[in-house]
Amino acid sequence: MRQAKVFQLSVTLLAAAFLIVPAIMSVMAGVTANYFRGIRSGLTLKWIGQVFELYADSILLSLYLALGCLIATLIIGVPAAYGLARNPGRTSRVLEEFVSLPLAVPGLALALALLQLYGTMKGFRTSPAFILVGHVLYTLPFMIRSVLAVLAATDLKTLEEGAATLGAGPWQRFRDIVVPNAMPGILAGALTVVTLSVGEFNLTWMLHTPYLKTLPVGLADSYASMRLEVASAYTLIFFVMIVPLLMAMQWASDRARRIAQ
């Protein structure tokens, strides 16, 4: 009994160390003057400054893309989730399954598919819209599922009938009843979409052009060609952006899940 507990605790601690130690090292390396000489060489913001000089465009592009992706998934995903919730039939199941394909199919395969069909459309291929399409494709199922889960747990039919007897037409019911009651799901979906978009690499790497690098593409670039301190500083900046997003996303998803039960 005792022994078993000690063993379990050791495994847990080892796993935690495995995950956190390199992350801490990366944070440290990002603010250390000379990583090879260690912390004795002093702390500095030089590397972070360099990252902003080199990669400010990438970071900005990622933020714009995340925003665009959020808007697109809201416009497409929220009405779609409502449409699916209102038609709980076989067709809806098949459609939902189909648009969820990007959850299962690796980004690399999706990117190849997009490239083969649209790669020759030069204006589109070289515009940020091309990357945006990839991001929307990948994040849309998260938005739809998150909203759908909350809507499915709401007695949407009766609430809408109630609003209809009070004179509300379809659009007014969508605005006044559906969207507000789906809000926990929309919030959770939105945070998930932004978190995933900011961190997306697999699709983006294939879809990007040399002039359009996103934050993770820049990361890969810095890992391959920059000194360790710069790569670490860049990773540190990424952590600062993504960790709060992740925590907000987990909080919102837990809340939405409780409501959807």
Added chain:
Amino acid sequence: MTLTLKNAAKTFADGTAALKPTSLAVQTGEIVSLLGPSGCGKTTLLRIIAGLEAPDPGGQVLFDADDVTDLPVERRQVGMVFQSYALFPNMSVRANIGYGLKMQKLPRAEIEARVDEVLEMCRLSDYADRAITALSGGQRQRVALARAVAPRPRILLLDEPLSALDAALRDSLRDELARLLRRFEITAIFVTHDQTEALAIADRVAVMRDGRIEQIGRPEELYRRPASAFVATFVGHALALDGDVTGSVLALPGGNLPLPGAAPHLSAYVRPEDIRITPDGPLEARVESAVFLGTHYRVTLAGVTRHPLVAIHAAPEAPKTGSIVRLDIAPGAVLMVPAEGPAA
């Protein structure tokens, strides 16, 4: 507003004939109750009036002289109280009640004033800014009613509005609802499966069975002159007196009972409160049990008919269990309805 229903029927996609062709006329300001057991089509009929279901082709719904059959629900100006209330959880009490007025695009100030007025009438003023989730069942019921009447609908439709409440609350809210409906002076249709509610609230009661209206009339009329065995048993728990009719006499195992008139092809029913235990009655019965219920004894009597009869016996003493007593039923109290199989 008067409501006229012509041959309204509803067959659902799965083939369920929920409502057979039904016609109904409701006068301005009249409160009509649809009474019947669960599954008899009450909600379906109500939803056809509201516009939440379309009647089968050939059916018609008229509000005054307007044919609203093809008018979508949001343009019909009906007020509806749903069985589950369907209150909007994302809105406060005030916003719920004001929603219909907002849809009419009334000026803000007028909405506020009218909401306040309805809040006052429904004794909800203290709860105006609460969330729906912070209300008790009885309060929710009143919010649902207030929300439905605030836009001054042409007709008010209530689907078992009291059924979600516990018994004690139901009794007190029933009386309040009856009072409020009269005060609103609104044409209203009130669905219930509880005969007490129907009798207490409605001007007229339509008893429904298997998708049709079996009888419609004033509560007293239904009670005293049921048109069928079903109505007699469903409204007021009448019991069958099955025996052989010869001329105007009903021969029962417990004795012969004189009937109000010659009654071929009719069946006789009697209500528990119309059976009198009296030494010189024409019928003989054995007391199976006598249960004290405060205001009266509920006495179960065997031997008069094939099934035991139940009598309400308002006397200081109960007859002894096992003893033989004599019964009388006033000829006017015997309900004569067309013969049919035992009511469902």
Added chain:
Amino acid sequence: MTDRLFVTLCLVPLAIFSLAFLALPLGRLFMGAVEGEAGWGVYLQILTTPRYLSTLVQTVIISVLVTVAALAVSTTAGLFLTRNRFAGRGLLISILTLPLAFPGVVVGFMIILLGGRQGLINQIVPGHVVFAYSSLGLFLGYLYFSIPRVLLTVMAAAEKLDPALEEAARTLGAGPARVLRDVILPGIAPSLVASGAIAFATAMGAFGTAFTLATNIDVLPMVIYTEFTLQANIAMASALSVILGLVTWVLLVLARSYAGTTVAAGG
């Protein structure tokens, strides 16, 4: 506007988007695979060319190993964390779920920091110990990626287990080991299957980690990438993608129908 029309309109943006950017491109991918010189024979080529075949085998082997390791580690840690309350527990859970948001590239960098030339291990262990760019590095990278995902699923399932079941087993005389074997593991088995399938599918398709580690073993996504960009062998890249996509999709559908959960493969 009628209600039906409105509800249908709500699905129109989704329909257009999925048609233009999912259905048609996937169709193109399928066609692209068989439009090369070999035609449908491209799929046969995969099985008959040693390089592709060994890639497939290696990818499956490493994915199986990662799945087993992630299940073992995360089940042990997940059960421990759900069944014990102690100071620092919340912190441990946060640490163990933090990498959920790390893309594969960042995970690759984490492994470089551990096992690269300037890595921690090389600094503290005498001699030259560099494993980041070997199959061990790749394995650790995939493991890093999978631990948080499996852990969350296991913990969610373990929390839903009725404690009365375990208590009942104890009153019937079962010791802790038996309770684990007879009550707890069967209770969370559907979640284990589901998260195992997810870990496997993710490992099969992981690109970012392998890319960052510029690993010296061939795994499927890297081969697809090089076929496409360096060899310009579009048909082969497409055919391999089709196979990869089908395998991961089928696995995840099976996992979901078995356990009813959805966790993003992601990354």
